[in-house]
Amino acid sequence: MKIGLVNIALELFKNKKFSSIDNMLDMGSKEMRVSYAQLKYAFNQVGIKFNKKRFEKLKIFPKGKRISTKNFWQELGVKNYKCSDINKSHDSVYIDLNKPLTNKKLLKKFDLVTDYGNNEHVFNVGEAYKSMYNLTKKNGYIWIFQAVFGGNGFFNFDSSFFEGYAAANNLSIVHSCYIVCPSEYEQIIVPCNKDLFNLFDLTKIKKIDISYIFRKKTDREFSYHYQYGLNDKQSKYLVSFLNSEYPPEKLYIPTNSISELKKKAKKGDKASINWLRAIGIKY
Numbered sequence: 001m002k003i004g005l006v007n008i009a010l011e012l013f014k015n016k017k018f019s020s021i022d023n024m025l026d027m028g029s030k031e032m033r034v035s036y037a038q039l040k041y042a043f044n045q046v047g048i049k050f051n052k053k054r055f056e057k058l059k060i061f062p063k064g065k066r067i068s069t070k071n072f073w074q075e076l077g078v079k080n081y082k083c084s085d086i087n088k089s090h091d092s093v094y095i096d097l098n099k100p101l102t103n104k105k106l107l108k109k110f111d112l113v114t115d116y117g118n119n120e121h122v123f124n125v126g127e128a129y130k131s132m133y134n135l136t137k138k139n140g141y142i143w144i145f146q147a148v149f150g151g152n153g154f155f156n157f158d159s160s161f162f163e164g165y166a167a168a169n170n171l172s173i174v175h176s177c178y179i180v181c182p183s184e185y186e187q188i189i190v191p192c193n194k195d196l197f198n199l200f201d202l203t204k205i206k207k208i209d210i211s212y213i214f215r216k217k218t219d220r221e222f223s224y225h226y227q228y229g230l231n232d233k234q235s236k237y238l239v240s241f242l243n244s245e246y247p248p249e250k251l252y253i254p255t256n257s258i259s260e261l262k263k264k265a266k267k268g269d270k271a272s273i274n275w276l277r278a279i280g281i282k283y
Contacts, residue, residue, distance in 0.1 A: 001069045001116060002033045004179045004187025005145060006042050008211065013076050014046045017141070017174060017213075021111040024073060025135055026083040027128075028118030029092045031066035032058060033185060043075075050075045062185065078112075097128040101135070108219065110135050114143040117209075120153030126224065133169060133222045141174065142214040148178065150207035159192060162212040164225030171214035172249035181207040215249060 012018045032039070036058040043050045054071045057064050070081045085092035095101065097119065113136045119128040129144075136142050144165075146157040159176075166173050176192040183206055190196060192210065200208070258281065264272035265283040276283050 001030055001072065002185060002187050003038045003042065004189055005116060005211070006034055006039065006072065007045075007189065008175065008177070008213075009072075009076070010042055010046045010048065012175065012213070013048075018076060018112065021073075021076070021078050021141075023080045023110045024078050024082070024112040024114070025093075025106075025110045026069055026081075026118075027095075027097070027113065027115045027132060029083045029085040029087065030069040030114075030116050030118075032069055032072060033062070033066070034058065035061045035185075039072075048075070082110075095131070097122040097131055098124040100127060101131040107134055108137045110137060111140045112136075112143065113140070114145075116143075116145045117147065117151075117153070119144075120146055120151060120155045120157070123154055125155055129165065130222045130224075133216070136216045138216060138219045140216050142171065142216060143211070144214075145179075145209060145211045148208045148210050149202065149205070150181075157210055159194060159210060160227065162210070164227065166212075166214055166250075168223040168225035170217050170220065170251075172217055172251050173212060174215050174249055175211070175213040177211050179209040179211055180205060181209065 009018060032055070034042075036055055039055055039058060040050075040052075054075070055067070057067050068083070070083070073081050083092045084095040084097075086094060086096060093103075093106070095103070095106075101107065113132050115128075115132060119125060119132070122128040132142060132144075144162065146155075147153070148156055148158070162173075162176065165171065178190045178192055178196065180188045180190055180200070182188070182204065187209075192212075258276075261272045261276055262281075262283040265276055273283075
């Protein structure tokens with residue numbers, strides 16, 4: 001967990017999104033990868049006093065022994081912290097994410113489930129994200145942080161994956177961003193807009209990541225997303241925002257109006273044109 005993710009977590013805690021998390025699960029036995037000075041500054045920025053003794057080992061970071069992210073989350077009031085891994089480090093719970101989740105004691109148990117660069121190492125990645133959904137309780141949060149460029153797993157991720165994950169499962173999007181890494185431990189948060197890639201000089205960037213945080217609004221069965229609704233030609237979505245929340249939550253609302261898409265396509269709307277072409281409808 002590097003400084004960019006720390007800052008996002010603290011921002012959402014300050015804005016009451018993460019202020020009532022009792023049970024959480026890190027997918028992967030994650031460690032703090034920030035300096036003591038960075039962490040102290042981040043806590044001070046949001047006015048949170050923290051137990052300095054928990055993080056003494058970070059004073060010589062990146063040297064020395066790493067400490068679990070459990071220490072950070074306990075500072076934010078998490079009472080029951082768990083992590084899952086097949087290596088069983090940091091007292092992790094054994095979960096093979098290539099296979100369906102069978103431990104019924106873990107189903108719908110957690111207020112927050114995180115994937116900080118873990119699930120891209122699972123070959124059966126769809127099953128991993130299905131399990132992540134099933135581990136999360138209703139109104140709990142799902143936080144996925146993955147590589148777009150410069151990753152080291154089986155997969156790199158595009159924003160369409162996260163938007164589809166939300167649309168198929170009635171998840172609201174609480175926060176999203178790109179995180180640009182000029183060096184190993186620097187993380188610069190920028191808006192989640194793909195047009196920004198036209199401005200990046202990739203020869204000077206070590207890595208680009210993407211972060212999405214969702215709220216699980218229902219307990220309905222997990223659904224896989226089909227791009228452009230290829231499983232159902234009537235499955236399209238309008239985007240709406242819950243402006244009563246801060247930050248505003250983005251929702252996908254199903255709609256059955258192909259006629260509206262045809263009108264937009266005739267006016268040159270690229271998204272409508274691509275959708276209609278994908279499902280084989282002339283306009």
